[in-house]
Amino acid sequence: MAMRAYWKGYLRLSLVNIGIELYSATSSQKRVSLRQIHKPSGKRIRYQKVAEGVGPVDTDEIVKGFETSKDEYVILEPDELDEIKLESKRTIDLVQFVEACEIDPRYFEKPYYVVPRDDEVAAEGFTVIREALRKNKMVGLGQMAVRGRDYVVAIKPCGDGLLLETLRFADEIRESDTVFGDIPDMKPDKEMLDLASELIERKAKPFKPEAFKSSYADALMDLIKEKRDEGAISHDDSSDNIGGSGGRGKVVDLMEALKKSVDKDKGGSKKKAASKSSKSKSGKAA
Numbered sequence: 001m002a003m004r005a006y007w008k009g010y011l012r013l014s015l016v017n018i019g020i021e022l023y024s025a026t027s028s029q030k031r032v033s034l035r036q037i038h039k040p041s042g043k044r045i046r047y048q049k050v051a052e053g054v055g056p057v058d059t060d061e062i063v064k065g066f067e068t069s070k071d072e073y074v075i076l077e078p079d080e081l082d083e084i085k086l087e088s089k090r091t092i093d094l095v096q097f098v099e100a101c102e103i104d105p106r107y108f109e110k111p112y113y114v115v116p117r118d119d120e121v122a123a124e125g126f127t128v129i130r131e132a133l134r135k136n137k138m139v140g141l142g143q144m145a146v147r148g149r150d151y152v153v154a155i156k157p158c159g160d161g162l163l164l165e166t167l168r169f170a171d172e173i174r175e176s177d178t179v180f181g182d183i184p185d186m187k188p189d190k191e192m193l194d195l196a197s198e199l200i201e202r203k204a205k206p207f208k209p210e211a212f213k214s215s216y217a218d219a220l221m222d223l224i225k226e227k228r229d230e231g232a233i234s235h236d237d238s239s240d241n242i243g244g245s246g247g248r249g250k251v252v253d254l255m256e257a258l259k260k261s262v263d264k265d266k267g268g269s270k271k272k273a274a275s276k277s278s279k280s281k282s283g284k285a286a
Contacts, residue, residue: 006112007146009090011129011155014261016254017091018125019117022164026111032220085148092153092164094129094140103139103154107167114155114162125254130157 007022036045048056064081065073116126133140134157144151152167227233 008117009092009144011092011094011114011126013094013129013140014264015257016125016129016261017257018129019119019122020092020126021115021117022112023115024110025113025163032217032224089145092142092144092155094142094155096141097133097136097138098141099137100139100156103167104173106173108154109166109168112164112166113158114164121254126162128254128258130162133157133162 003023005021006024009020011018011020037043038045049059049062051057063075063077065075067073116122129140133155138156140155142153142155144153152169154165154167155162157163
């Protein structure tokens, strides 16, 4: 079955606007998911939403709240939360470029594959940006707003396509000093260090993720299959795509757009230089 696009929109580099689609680069389907079952009846355990001292409550009686101290909450009404939601955008603007090694691995959150829309204009622009990033060994940074909140994203070449990774914000990362601070400051024994280095060199080889298997998952599936074959089965008889498709943008000649973008940046650089020069002269005159 064909994969469903997770998000559709545009990737913009200055005046170059390219139709793209995002697809999730990971899958949770291979993970073994277990349910809680009431053993005497074989029925699945369901959860009720209850308030302490009140009992079960209706969904329309539930609101969200921020805990300010133990058992004290600031109540937030649904319409109040709706008011501060960001408008979903159909465009990811590449506003900065950095070397891949500059981004701390702790910031990477979730990967998506990026492909061009099904037309030649998008494919041509997509290819130019992909190869320019690859040639300069750079990662493009931008922001996108989806489902009411904003994300920082990093985009880099990945085979024939691009890989977009959502990034965590700086205040979501815990400082390592709070964890590593108690590690003793020791100088390693030279002989032990040499032996460890030799072991590392012996075991060094290219990374092949398929070589690593989950022994637990395999053993669990074997156990499930064995019990199913034995007939040990209970019967319970009771019982955002981020974004969407956006409209087509105005088709702009790719070469012309690239030239105008470069000229635009040059113009900005000249203005900055002239401004600095005038400030310097006025400073000397004073």
